[in-house]
Amino acid sequence: MNETHAIAGVPMRWVGPLRMSGNVASTETEVPLATYESPLWPSVRRGAKLSMMVENGISATLVDDRMTRSVLVKADDAHNAYLAALDVAAQLEELRAIVRKCSRFTELVALRHEITANLLFLRFEFTTGDASGHNMATLAADALLTHILQSVPGITYGSISGNYCTDKKATAINGILGRGKNVVTELLLPRDVVHRYLHTSAAAIAELNVNKNLIGTLLAGGIRSANAHYANMLLAFYLATGQDAANIVEGSQGVTVAEDRDGDLYFSCTLPNLIVGSVGNGKGLDFVEENLTRLGCRAEREPGENARRLAVIAAATVLCGELSLLAAQTNPGELMRAHVHLERKSTSTTVGGW
Known part of the structure; x- marks a missing residue:
């Protein structure tokens, strides 16, 4: 066709x-x-x-000014999800270095998390230069997720997008923390x-x-x-x-x-x-x-x-x-x-x- x-x-x-x-x-x-x-x-x-x-x-x-992308990882239980969140937060400067390799216009400016049951939602916040930043944020989040899964024990892949961003949906978190x-x-x-x-x-x-x-x-x-x-x-x-x-x-x-x-x-x-x-x-x-x-x-x-x-x-x-x-x-x-x-x-x- x-x-x-x-x-x-x-x-x-x-x-x-x-x-x-x-x-x-x-x-x-x-x-x-x-x-x-x-x-x-x-x-x-x-x-x-x-x-x-x-x-x-x-x-x-x-x-x-910031663009966001959230990823989802899974742990065996909430305690291990909490330990993983602490481990990720401790790597902030290393994560920023990984993002800079993805694009010279992308910078990781903040990292937040939310735990529900055994699920760990990680919300990355970036500046993306003159682009609105959808693809740049996803590219950076993908690289970060790959690194986190390799370096943080006790977690497995959930999704590259965990809906905690939140993209193209009316949510409270965007109004509170900002997106764009x-x-x-x-x-x-x-x-x-x-x-x-x-x-x-x-x-x-x-x-x-x-x-x-x-x-x-x-x-x-x-x-x-x-x-x-x-x-x-x-x-x-x-x-x-x-x-x-x-x-x-x-x-x-x-x-x-x-x-x-x-x-x-x-x-x-x-x-x-x-x-x-x-x-x-x-x-x-x-x-x-x-x-x-x-x-x-x-x-x-x-x-x-x-x-x-x-x-x-x-x-x-x-x-x-x-x-x-x-x-x-x-x-x-x-x-x-x-x-x-x-x-x-x-x-x-x-x-x-x-």
Whole structure:
């Protein structure tokens, strides 16, 4: 049977520009979003326009950067599993030397373990340069597992992936320990901007955020997540920049905070699991290369800096869309009017009066 190679076309637009600053990048840039949900473009555009009205725009702080892979080994009982965990921990520097032989861009930064019955889960945490790091982490973990099985007595092979990473699943451990880039974005909007351009108030948005994102998600059983729709912006951004789109599962775990500060609106989105890269699989397509270049993420920089720049831009994009949606939801009927108006192929691109 002949293989047929085709490219699935997803509509893409550049929206913005948005303004941002922080410990990784201070820039003004449009962002590419590939989506079938056409109202997403004007919604993100509205949030981006608000960021241009503040001197430093969206503040994006990169808190951490690591890719993980967990392996599973088996012992006869819990006591031997515990002794094996101590033995592995004692070899940390040797393990780091093994990882450096796998790739000059991979570094073992932490090792954690969990014991259940006679099972020992080992969670390796790496930095992986400008790559998102899936394959680099697995390659390093495979080398580490081979060494551990040879050097630690009383254990046998379980799996190269023990689901304690955790890859492409919504779990508590990723939110607690992090997987990928951990970015916090913040925006402080004056009350007149909130009233004029979002047609609402800081108090209304703050109340909705508590009632919907915090209480509603709690009642629904959400896992370390309290937001309206991070996944929408992340998927569109990931598809446009050649990322592994399945990583929006853990990527969309995050927390939105909104405060009324004497009428001004403090708005923040924390994303602890942004898995993005500026090199690697998916980056060979012409449109992806063009988009990454236009975002300034293919420049000559120290290893890892382009991927971190991409992560903070992604996080700022999420804030723009999250703010716009929550503002719309404070006004009865606005969200549905926008969807009906835009998804019926109207030539207008207005949302909430824009």
